Amino acid sequence: MCGKSIIEEPVLQVNHLKKYFPMGKGQILKAVDDVSFEIGKGKTLGLVGESGCGKTTCGRTCTGLYSKTSGEVLFKGQDVHKLRGKDRKAFTKSVQTIFQDPYASLDPRMKVSELVTEGLRIHNMISNKKEEQERAQELLRLVGLQAEHANRYIHEFSGGQRQRIGIARALAIEPEFIVCDEPISALDVSIQAQIVNLLKEMQAKMDLTYLFVAHDLSMVRHISDQVAVMYLGKIVELTTSDELYSHPVHPYTQALLSAIPIPDPDVEKKRERIVLTGDVPSPISPPPGCRFCSRCKYATEQCFEEEPEMKKIGPEHYVACHLCK
Amino acid sequence: MNPEHNEIVRDEVLKEDAFMPIETKHKEDDVLRDRGIWYNLLTSFKENKLAMFCLCFLIIIIIASILAPLSPHDPDKMDLLNKLAPMSKEHFLGTDGLGRDYFTRALYGGRVSLVVGLFSMMVAIVFGTLYGTISGYIGGTVDNLMMRAADIFMSVPSFLLIIIINSLLSPSMTTMIVIIGMFSWMGVARIVRAETMSLKERDFVLVAKNLGAGSFRIIFNHIIPNMIPSIIVAASISIARAILTESSLSFLGFGVQLPMSSWGSMLQSAQEHIMDVPSLALYPGLLILLTVLSFNVLGDVLRNALEPKLVK
Numbered sequence: 322m323c324g325k326s327i328i329e330e331p332v333l334q335v336n337h338l339k340k341y342f343p344m345g346k347g348q349i350l351k352a353v354d355d356v357s358f359e360i361g362k363g364k365t366l367g368l369v370g371e372s373g374c375g376k377t378t379c380g381r382t383c384t385g386l387y388s389k390t391s392g393e394v395l396f397k398g399q400d401v402h403k404l405r406g407k408d409r410k411a412f413t414k415s416v417q418t419i420f421q422d423p424y425a426s427l428d429p430r431m432k433v434s435e436l437v438t439e440g441l442r443i444h445n446m447i448s449n450k451k452e453e454q455e456r457a458q459e460l461l462r463l464v465g466l467q468a469e470h471a472n473r474y475i476h477e478f479s480g481g482q483r484q485r486i487g488i489a490r491a492l493a494i495e496p497e498f499i500v501c502d503e504p505i506s507a508l509d510v511s512i513q514a515q516i517v518n519l520l521k522e523m524q525a526k527m528d529l530t531y532l533f534v535a536h537d538l539s540m541v542r543h544i545s546d547q548v549a550v551m552y553l554g555k556i557v558e559l560t561t562s563d564e565l566y567s568h569p570v571h572p573y574t575q576a577l578l579s580a581i582p583i584p585d586p587d588v589e590k591k592r593e594r595i596v597l598t599g600d601v602p603s604p605i606s607p608p609p610g611c612r613f614c615s616r617c618k619y620a621t622e623q624c625f626e627e628e629p630e631m632k633k634i635g636p637e638h639y640v641a642c643h644l645c646k
Numbered sequence: 647m648n649p650e651h652n653e654i655v656r657d658e659v660l661k662e663d664a665f666m667p668i669e670t671k672h673k674e675d676d677v678l679r680d681r682g683i684w685y686n687l688l689t690s691f692k693e694n695k696l697a698m699f700c701l702c703f704l705i706i707i708i709i710a711s712i713l714a715p716l717s718p719h720d721p722d723k724m725d726l727l728n729k730l731a732p733m734s735k736e737h738f739l740g741t742d743g744l745g746r747d748y749f750t751r752a753l754y755g756g757r758v759s760l761v762v763g764l765f766s767m768m769v770a771i772v773f774g775t776l777y778g779t780i781s782g783y784i785g786g787t788v789d790n791l792m793m794r795a796a797d798i799f800m801s802v803p804s805f806l807l808i809i810i811i812n813s814l815l816s817p818s819m820t821t822m823i824v825i826i827g828m829f830s831w832m833g834v835a836r837i838v839r840a841e842t843m844s845l846k847e848r849d850f851v852l853v854a855k856n857l858g859a860g861s862f863r864i865i866f867n868h869i870i871p872n873m874i875p876s877i878i879v880a881a882s883i884s885i886a887r888a889i890l891t892e893s894s895l896s897f898l899g900f901g902v903q904l905p906m907s908s909w910g911s912m913l914q915s916a917q918e919h920i921m922d923v924p925s926l927a928l929y930p931g932l933l934i935l936l937t938v939l940s941f942n943v944l945g946d947v948l949r950n951a952l953e954p955k956l957v958k
Binding site: 384386409410413414416417418420422425426427428429430431439440443444490494 | 848849850852853854855856857858859863867868871872874
């Protein structure tokens with residue numbers, strides 16, 4: 322099992338998690354297929370991969386929003402999917418999600434003050450209207466908005482402001498673990514940096530643990546301690562952030578990293594891109610063997626037949642590839 | 647020019663507010679004004695003359711029916727010597743075939759029509775909304791069964807059934823309200839169910855679940871508030887329809903019983919005299935028409951006013 326030795330006492334421990342969706346006619350979409358990782362307290366795990374590779378599903382299954390197909394998700398040693406009643410409510414208080422789409426994830430009929438304090442009301446953490454207003458204004462200031470924004474409706478805000486409101490809502494109930502489900506992909510670049518910095522600041526202040534789902538590699542590097550690269554529902558490489566960016570081993574990771582533009586025209590001109598040919602195979606009927614073999618230029622016969630296991634190739638460096646020894 | 651003079655000129659200009667950009671002025675207003683529902687309603691009515699007219703008309707009708715007992719005439723007192731009297735000072739709209747004051751009868755009739763319309767709308771909206779949300783939220787087999795049951799209700803020729811039930815039960819306003827409500831919730835339930843199906847998959851509902859909200863909270867705090875515009879439109883159509891159904895029932899003699907009046911029963915008794923005194927049919931007809939029309943127009947305005955996105 323990968324990642325076991327990296328951190329002691331993980332906050333979140335995911336073991337061989339599988340999430341399949343039935344597609345009718347006996348077809349099964351394997352969105353998340355045998356994924357394992359761990360996140361230690363106060364750490365951030367970046368989860369990257371291209372669109373449709375199962376990142377969001379993985380995040381949502383970890384927070385119990387989706388039921389699992391098999392495997393287990395342990396939050397501080399408790400199985401997330403077996404929690405009921407009181408335990409489940411306590412769990413929802415310590416785990417939060419920041420959603421990808423700041424437009425759809427905020428109820429258009431609620432005022433900002435009601436939105437950010439909803440969790441407080443659910444968990445009976447405030448008693449009256451006055452307290453609600455005070456907490457709302459406090460939270461808005463915390464994420465860099467103004468207190469008078471509290472009485473507005475959500476359509477009066479820009480994308481970046483809305484995402485801040487989403488973050489304020491997630492922080493309101495003082496969770497320990499936050500799944501950031503592509504919190505920056507709907508925003509433009511200048512605001513992305515602000516939001517990522519805000520998240521880092523909050524992490525330092527409140528000792529938060531993040532699962533940071535994204536497809537923007539440069540932002541992930543900025544925020545993550547560890548990075549897991551996902552391809553078609555499987556993690557292909559898992560290592561520390563620095564190691565991944567300096568020594569990518571899996572051919573897919575190498576291709577991904579080569580696609581990051583460099584903000585220096587001279588270097589950028591010389592940058593060698595590894596262009597992947599072909600499309601991502603359908604997750605409904607993934608090829609046997611290595612998931613990446615159809616697009617891998619190094620693929621051997623073994624790759625087409627045998628599924629690679631996660632192997633440890635260095636300290637805190639795990640990769641699923643037959644070619645890496 | 648000395649510098650002191652310059653200063654004075656600048657001060658004057660500043661006082662006049664001329665340099666303050668118009669946009670910032672607007673923004674200040676924005677912060678200050680209350681963005682509640684009432685504010686939205688007020689602006690919508692100010693902008694829409696027709697809506698204003700309809701609102702005034704309904705308010706007048708409602709107040710007049712409430713104050714009906716103030717009329718000097720007894721609505722049921724017959725005066726055969728004075729029948730079919732034309733308009734006069736004493737009888738504002740003349741008298742009917744039995745010499746009863748037509749204006750007073752119209753006021754009392756308005757009470758019946760409005761009460762039946764309002765309450766059967768409420769029965770239909772409350773039941774239809776709950777039925778639709780539950781059906782849509784649970785989904786699956788339960789949804790299927792519940793919607794087929796609604797379909798059965800829908801495919802029954804309701805008017806005929808209302809007449810049969812009404813003739814079996816002792817006709818009173820309460821039975822009429824319940825029966826009309828009973829046969830008009832299906833449309834509401836259908837609209838509500840469809841909206842629920844789409845709303846429950848929205849991200850903000852997922853967020854609420856993630857925050858630990860139960861189904862009850864999600865339905866009442868997120869799903870129903872987001873359906874209010876559709877519910878209001880359904881309500882306005884429903885109230886208009888209920889008034890029409892009540893009128894038709896009373897016209898056919900299955901509604902309120904004599905000597906009580908309603909606009910429908912007034913139309914019915916006006917039939918005998920339609921050739922000599924057509925105005926007897928005109929007044930209740932006009933009242934029904936304008937009331938129903940007003941409710942329909944108001945429904946539209948309310949829907950727009952309750953949509954926070956449409957605030958100007």
